[in-house]
Amino acid sequence: MSKATIYDVARVANVSIKTVSRVLNGEPKASAETRARVMEAARSLNYTPSLSARALSGSRSFLIALVSSGGVSDNGMLYVTELQIGAIQACRAGGYHLLTEYIDLGASDFTALTETLVSTLRVDGVILIPPLCDDPQLLSLLARRGVTCVRISPTLDDSAEQKWGWGIDIDNYQAAFQMTRHLMDQGHRDIGFIQGHPKHAAAAQREAGYRDALFDGGPIPERLIQPGLFTFNSGLPAARALLEQKRRPTAIFAANDSMAMAALSVAYKMGIPVPGALSVAGIDDLPAASVVCPPLTTVRQPVKEMGAAAARFIIDRTAGQVGSYLKKVFDHSLVVRESTAPPA
Amino acid sequence: MSKATIYDVARVANVSIKTVSRVLNGEPKASAETRARVMEAARSLNYTPSLSARALSGSRSFLIALVSSGGVSDNGMLYVTELQIGAIQACRAGGYHLLTEYIDLGASDFTALTETLVSTLRVDGVILIPPLCDDPQLLSLLARRGVTCVRISPTLDDSAEQKWGWGIDIDNYQAAFQMTRHLMDQGHRDIGFIQGHPKHAAAAQREAGYRDALFDGGPIPERLIQPGLFTFNSGLPAARALLEQKRRPTAIFAANDSMAMAALSVAYKMGIPVPGALSVAGIDDLPAASVVCPPLTTVRQPVKEMGAAAARFIIDRTAGQVGSYLKKVFDHSLVVRESTAPPA
DNA sequence: GGGCTGAATGACAGCGCTGTCCCTGGTGCC
DNA sequence: GGCACCAGGGACAGCGCTGTCATTCAGCCC
Numbered sequence A, B: 001m002s003k004a005t006i007y008d009v010a011r012v013a014n015v016s017i018k019t020v021s022r023v024l025n026g027e028p029k030a031s032a033e034t035r036a037r038v039m040e041a042a043r044s045l046n047y048t049p050s051l052s053a054r055a056l057s058g059s060r061s062f063l064i065a066l067v068s069s070g071g072v073s074d075n076g077m078l079y080v081t082e083l084q085i086g087a088i089q090a091c092r093a094g095g096y097h098l099l100t101e102y103i104d105l106g107a108s109d110f111t112a113l114t115e116t117l118v119s120t121l122r123v124d125g126v127i128l129i130p131p132l133c134d135d136p137q138l139l140s141l142l143a144r145r146g147v148t149c150v151r152i153s154p155t156l157d158d159s160a161e162q163k164w165g166w167g168i169d170i171d172n173y174q175a176a177f178q179m180t181r182h183l184m185d186q187g188h189r190d191i192g193f194i195q196g197h198p199k200h201a202a203a204a205q206r207e208a209g210y211r212d213a214l215f216d217g218g219p220i221p222e223r224l225i226q227p228g229l230f231t232f233n234s235g236l237p238a239a240r241a242l243l244e245q246k247r248r249p250t251a252i253f254a255a256n257d258s259m260a261m262a263a264l265s266v267a268y269k270m271g272i273p274v275p276g277a278l279s280v281a282g283i284d285d286l287p288a289a290s291v292v293c294p295p296l297t298t299v300r301q302p303v304k305e306m307g308a309a310a311a312r313f314i315i316d317r318t319a320g321q322v323g324s325y326l327k328k329v330f331d332h333s334l335v336v337r338e339s340t341a342p343p344a
Numbered sequence C: 001g002g003g004c005t006g007a008a009t010g011a012c013a014g015c016g017c018t019g020t021c022c023c024t025g026g027t028g029c030c
Numbered sequence D: 001g002g003c004a005c006c007a008g009g010g011a012c013a014g015c016g017c018t019g020t021c022a023t024t025c026a027g028c029c030c
Helices: A008-012 A017-024 A032-045 A051-057 A078-093 A110-120 A136-146 A172-185 A201-215 A233-242 A256-271 A303-319 B004-011 B015-025 B034-047 B052-055 B077-091 B108-121 B136-144 B172-185 B201-215 B232-242 B255-270 B303-318
Strands: A063-068 A097-102 A126-128 A149-152 A166-169 A191-194 A252-253 A280-281 A298-300 A329-330 A334-335 B061-067 B097-102 B125-129 B149-152 B168-172 B191-194 B253-254 B279-281 B298-300 B327-330 B331-334
Touching: A008 A017, A008 A032, A017 A032, A017 A280, A032 A063, A051 B052, A063 A078, A063 A303, A078 A097, A078 A303, A078 B077, A078 B097, A097 A110, A097 B077, A110 B034, A126 A136, A126 A298, A126 A303, A126 B331, A136 A149, A136 A256, A149 A303, A166 A172, A166 A303, A172 A191, A172 A280, A172 A298, A172 A334, A191 A201, A191 A256, A201 A303, A201 B232, A233 A252, A233 A256, A252 A256, A252 B149, A256 A280, A280 B191, A303 B052, B004 B015, B004 B034, B004 B253, B015 B034, B052 B108, B061 B077, B061 B201, B097 B108, B108 B136, B125 B136, B125 B303, B136 B149, B149 B303, B168 B172, B168 B303, B172 B201, B172 B253, B172 B279, B172 B298, B191 B201, B232 B253, B253 B255, B255 B279
Parallel strands: A063 A097, A063 A126, A126 A149, A149 A166, A166 A329, A191 A252, A252 A280, B061 B097, B061 B125, B125 B149, B149 B168, B168 B327, B191 B253, B253 B279
Antiparallel strands: A097 B097, A298 A334, B298 B331
């Protein structure tokens, strides 16, 4: 009981270890009868194959690494935990396991990271989240070593000469478009926008959605658009710039929740009631979004599902089924809470 | 370059693979000169040992598992990410890696989890967070299999006949005591308290700290104490019960931040200005705590350090240095923000 | 009936390390 | 000089699996 090996199973089932291996790996050559006998033996012995041994002798390691680079306090990366849970569940279903690696962006030694991932761990794939998923240096190192990468919410596009790997995202343009329309449906026309980080593709896409919904290609009052960096702190001055205008907007749409919360905070300090005199909306549906006052209207991404899909990509690919898509786009959904209402 | 093995290093350094192994593992028998030669060879080849091979032949797996059981949305487990980062950093320093496993509390099959951890992964240790770290069934399964466990913020105490493993915590009593005193120093006397989950030791300790600070063993106006479960939702009715009293408290101290935020939310809805007419304080310093309006006064735990300590416990123990302590208590710190102020 | 095909299974050689045991040559000591 | 002793280093056998190739035995065709 303490440590059943494949030998034990083989003995009990009265077959060779190779046959046990075949049955357990679902390989074709095994009669139904043998299969049943082996399964039963494995079950009765409470047998679980050793990952190390499998990895050492086979070509798969059954390991997927999730590489993150920032603490909870950093730029809206609050969803890693959810992403992780989705990935773990997908891993479990496929007999895989999730490793979490962390890299400090400051003193980042991508070569060492890559070497660890490839040589030491021999992972079957890597899940990358922003901003790591857009670092050309890391990406090309991994690509050179033949590592399967899945990028969450990627910015860099694949080009003819360079494929960065699979991408997983939502339709940021549509999300922003719909949120803007939601505000317009409530009667808002003066809708301020706080931009996201200029280096992140999602930022540009969200801004485009906002612009198209509101101005439909027409002339743009630039006073309505303020720069931000996706962080709470960057949202503060942006919101202030918006709210201190003589004719201030009746709504603020921030490119993500962190900055929307900053807007809420500024409004609170300035004594502007939300949603009475100002509506505020964001994107992401952070855990905190439902807890602030008033609860924030936002766009939810199916983060858990995205994490699961990322892991599944890698598992399927390693198992030989090469997916054809280069990017998978998930559905988002508008979450209307109390921070938006028709203008007074 | 693609895959340097120990044989390559041995060839380049002109020694046997065993000597390479010795040098790389810091074993004693190796002259300084040989050591240098091997190191240089390893460096020049960009060599990293294979984890699987090491695990298969040796007694360590260099793997630590962090087992979690709830999503971000659940009971204040928002700090897993920080904990994880600390653990990962400690792992890296020791050549270890962090695996994250997830178990659904509903359909929990602890036997399968244990088998995976022990047989498949052969992890060197497990880090358990609430509520898993207090499940006697899981703990005894792991103990029976000889797994080193470190429990974060544990409730169950070790007894003579049963040792559950190491514990890591802060001094919850002191934290609550100090926070209560902070409120009293500001002039509050009518301080309401929202209790934590009755099954969690920290809840009782925090309440004791509050009671001793405020009443010093004297008679207790029970109307000031309302039940809660550490969740945002459970804090809502508790805060309401406190604030609807004819003579309502001038301050609310919740046993954690999630419930403190619920109090903030209720006060907001009832039109009670914070901190003007009501002070609110919590414990945990969740990421959201600094983002709500007004920013929450709370107690910070050194979560990252706690995670690092947990990993280090396991690494040291596996390396042979058995620590003597059964519980390590970390320092906390009062974080005074804007939600507390002297009563009007 | 002989040879052929193919499904079912086994033998065997590693994968890249670590643990154990053994060999070597220099040192100190009586 | 002889001997014990020890630091420094090598040989070798696995660890528990998977890949490759060989073997066996039915069934089948001409």
